[in-house]
Amino acid sequence: MAGNIYESRWSPPGPALLFCPADRPDRYEKAAQRADVVILDLEDAVAPDKREDAREALIAHQLDPDRTIVRINPASTGEARRDLAAIAETTYRVVLVAKAQTAEEVARTEMQAIALIESPAGAVNVNEIAAAPNVIGLMWGAEDLVAGLGGTSSRFGPQESEPGTYRDVARHVRASVRLAAAANGLFAVDAVHLDIADLDGLRAEVLDAVALGYQATACIHPSQVETIRAAYRPSDEQVAWARDVLAAAQEHSGVFSFDGLMVDGPVLSQAHAIMTRSGE
Template sequence: MRVLEDALAWLYVPAPRAGELLAKAASVADGIVVDLEDAVHPRQRPAAREHLAEVLPAYDGAAFVVVRVNPVSTADFAADVAALTPLVRAGHVAAIRIAKVESAAEVAIARAATAAWGPEPRLVCQLESAGAVARAHEIAAADGVHSIMLGEADLRADLRLPRGAAGDPGLLLARQTCVLASRAAGLPSPVGSAFTDVADIDGLRETSHRLAALGFVGRSCIHPRQAAVVREGFAPTPADVAWARSVLAESGAQDGADSAASVLSDGSFVDPAIVRQAERIAARAGAGE
């Protein structure tokens, strides 16, 4: 069964335009993020919620659908949850991304508000300030959290970083913290933030490889043309897949041997930790196929 963690390319779609864009988004992306926050003027949000109630039940694409909702501290959050509850319970929405989560206390409020959705974790918490990153471990460990991720546009502003590539070094600690907090809490690896220069495909590719090297799996996209580049940036390379399969073959051949370790024909050492890494790569390759 496919799970949210199988999705690599997540494409944002403004909620008011979901009816016209869902099918197009599903044709290029693994997951769709219907945005009720930044993409919608506050005065338009009631109509946008009604629109989602009409169009999401008719969506039958293969891409996962999550909805980005407004911060817990706002009145819009309660209205978002009320509108989405029947859609979640009917299976039309897999999870919600909660904008600007600041603390585990806010997660507790969100968990209580979504109690009717059942026990499955469905809260994806976006950390968008220095304070939120400092509390990443507490947020990740809170009940109901499916995963955490960074909202780097707001985080850059809060950290007073330069825009573009010049500000990337200042995000390194936050990115590593997000990955460590996720895995320490037993959560899926985090999804990377969107690359906002739609015209810079080379930059998107380079930064996606860098995020993958830090432990992120997948990335948000703001334009359909970014999806294929993101998918390539986070998918195992053919060399990685070949290595993983050779490790697993060697591991199978060693079943029943006295030692848990062995050596491949190229001299590579194989032990249980290496086998687990190979299993993850093979599983990711299988999900992509």
């Protein structure tokens, strides 16, 4: 299994991943034109009685497999097995496994998998899930997580401290997902921002994701795409700094000083990350 899975290991070609209901093939091409990657959703975005229609649409209206992910239902369910049977009739090779809870169930998909950590069990088992042989990335989700806790909101309300920001348990899972991804050499995708009109809040959240090393952010509306792209794109000043630091490093061995900043391995890694995001 592993040889086929990793023959061409997929990674996001850009930072903006847009969800699209799989039972709406009329939206497929529009989503592909707007976003870096389309996530064709067979789970939450599709009513249970429409899932067979969604699978038929998935087969009949195929997008570029290099820029498409299919979100399947939880891997232990019959719905997931039907999802995978439909995907087998396409050229898609990457699945987003909803409500991933164990490494074993994700591995059973036998596809390159992004494990979506959005349940208490998944959050507790994230390190083991990240080590599964077919997992290429991790993503997390706040609302299902809080629902699984018996809670009512992942964010502070208008009358609470830090209105609009995540509560501590959501922050903990967000950090855990990023750590598990980094420890296992995987890419990490940040959760959606549900308030479509709140582009300022989205930008702040994406900038924080960039600072933590997230490689992409998922979104639910095309209007959010450019905000995500812009926040992941380093400024001209950042690129110039990174280029100059890396050039200076060629003339030094070990730690050195650059514009009053001590430069060592971690600083050089940050400079490389900026250059990677710039596309240079």
